[in-house]
Amino acid sequence: MVDESGRHEDAYEAVFSALAHPARRRVLLTIYFNGGSMAAGEIAAVFSHAWQTTTRHLQILEAAGLLSSARDGRMRIYHLERKRLDLIRDWLAHFTITPDPTKETP
Amino acid sequence: MVDESGRHEDAYEAVFSALAHPARRRVLLTIYFNGGSMAAGEIAAVFSHAWQTTTRHLQILEAAGLLSSARDGRMRIYHLERKRLDLIRDWLAHFTITPDPTKETP
DNA sequence: CAAATATTCAGCATGTACGCTGAATATTGA
């Protein structure tokens, strides 16, 4: 996947950037503690932001693969993609392998 | 900790933002695979960026608590703070508790 | 069809991020 400037938009960058904003972390937790799915309006109601602002946060989370969505009548239901969080665990796992014992600091 | 605009700069935000940039993730891995410590110049040599650009990345990583540093003669040694990565694991752990079985999606 | 509801799109202002260059600082060695 390559963005408009030709730069490779790596999945790690999308996920970490998405999680960098407190409102977006709160969206994920809110959906999770609601059972995994919520309508856009229900999510927006949690925040004091204009609802259009929350819409954009939801789009960023979906672009990062952390949410999926489907229309249901006049509502849009967002669903938490918990598996996507494994990407972070995978990255963190790099730091659990001892890389070179001869250079280990005591 | 409160930043210049009076907003609480939460630790999660600092850490996730720091990890959002590919160069900064690479800095952490580079130091790790070098045994946990590296001089600023050694780190900068890995990148094609101007070294001043890497200096700023190092400062951001240090501000996020992911690196610590100490002068050693005319060099500055950066040390990886692996423990700080546990903050992310802690946040991810929120998603491993079943929140409300009555709302669970099958 | 018209009105109400739910959500998104488009555009604006402000602030921050990130690359750069040039100058400054600190330490070491001749």
Add this chain to the structure above:
DNA sequence: TCAATATTCAGCGTACATGCTGAATATTTG
């Protein structure tokens, strides 16, 4: 002390992020 080495500070330009408001779209209900 002077020159070399290692790093940081200051400032610039461009691009993007994030809040906002107003308009547009899609769907259901009367």
